[in-house]
């Protein structure tokens with residue numbers, strides 16, 4: 001081979017080679033990963049989307065005849081949160097020509113009536129039921145702390161279950177983790193992580209038996225338990241102060257009170273907001289909700305001992321810990337600011353409802369009995385962790 005002829009090529013490859021060496025080094029630096037490795041779960045179910053499929057009257061007509069959504073019952077004795085700040089989000093819908101109210105005198109002209117079964121009184125229902133109206137079953141608690149409501153009553157379901165007619169976004173709407181462009185952002189997070197594992201709980205005898213799971217975990221690794229089930233206090237004068245405290249922990253035990261299908265609460269969202277890695281215990285399949293590799297699921301570990309071993313490892317290994325923050329890097333292949341599409345900030349529950357009410361051909365639906373769907377199909381588990389792990393400790 002003629003050396004002098006290859007020389008110009010070699011010179012050409014030199015900067016390319018340097019550049020590639022640079023990319024490799026950059027990509028393997030803690031917290032910095034190649035964009036193509038950022039994978040978001042695509043197994044995402046949504047029904048809460050507003051889109052015009054030709055079944056909607058023009059906007060001007062909708063504005064002339066807005067639909068009325070009447071919150072007939074109270075919510076645990078108070079106002080439904082969609083009548084407050086959460087309802088404000090109706091304004092960002094493509095189909096937003098709906099009026100939300102709890103003024104019962106509007107029952108006759110309402111298009112949807114929302115009922116919370118725990119506040120439901122069978123002798124306190126609208127005097128007449130019109131065929132065009134939807135009676136809506138609205139629940140945010142697990143079947144352990146709610147009920148299926150009266151049989152032969154509801155047209156639509158509006159709950160946290162992903163197979164509801166309208167998926168309630170009360171908690172998921174707050175899933176807005178900060179997104180990063182530089183590895184230094186992870187370094188700053190790592191420096192803040194001066195504490196280990198935190199948990200906040202006030203209901204100690206929950207059906208998920210989370211207190212006992214934590215006690216088993218504590219045999220192998222320290223856990224700071226705040227609230228009446230533990231020994232630590234975060235004086236709740238400001239929510240911000242406690243959130244900042246959570247931000248100093250590497251891990252947050254987001255253990256739900258119930259282990260039931262799709263059941264999550266604001267507990268699941270909180271750690272993301274303060275750059276802490278959540279450890280989940282619930283009946284939800286979190287890979288349908290949150291970016292894959294952004295959380296730890298108790299059910300992926302053989303026992304609390306195995307989980308503790310993994311947490312020990314992550315606590316001392318910056319690179320391994322940083323893997324849980326991969327999804328924070330903004331990329332072109334990562335739309336919706338890093339969120340699965342159904343969690344996109346403009347996929348709002350109320351948009352879906354308002355759209356259904358304006359549809360020229362309204363979906364006809366009726367549930368003779370929700371008991372089977374709400375209770376049986378929720379597949380709730382009531383474990384006793386002490387017995388379950390008896391031979392594995």
Ligand SMILES: *[C@@H]1O[C@H](CO)[C@@H](O)[C@H](O)[C@H]1NC(C)=O
Pocket residue numbers: 108130
């Ligand atoms: C309720 O609406 C019906 C038409 O759907 C109307 O005939 C009736 O007068 C209304 N009743 C009241 C109390 O407004």
Ligand SMILES: *[C@@H]1O[C@H](CO)[C@@H](O)[C@H](O)[C@H]1NC(C)=O
Pocket residue numbers: 043285286287288
């Ligand atoms: C959760 O969902 C993922 C993705 O669809 C699936 O691979 C996995 O088997 C599910 N896990 C459970 C426990 O259902």
Ligand SMILES: *[C@@H]1O[C@H](CO)[C@@H](O)[C@H](O)[C@H]1NC(C)=O
Pocket residue numbers: 044045046049336341342343344346347
């Ligand atoms: C809402 O979710 C659906 C289904 O996942 C998705 O196709 C759509 O793009 C989302 N809408 C927005 C505005 O992100």
Ligand SMILES: *[C@@H]1O[C@H](CO)[C@@H](O)[C@H](O)[C@H]1NC(C)=O
Pocket residue numbers: 130131132133134135154155362363364365366
């Ligand atoms: C709701 O259910 C009632 C009772 O079966 C029915 O008469 C009504 O037509 C249903 N409404 C809609 C909009 O499907």
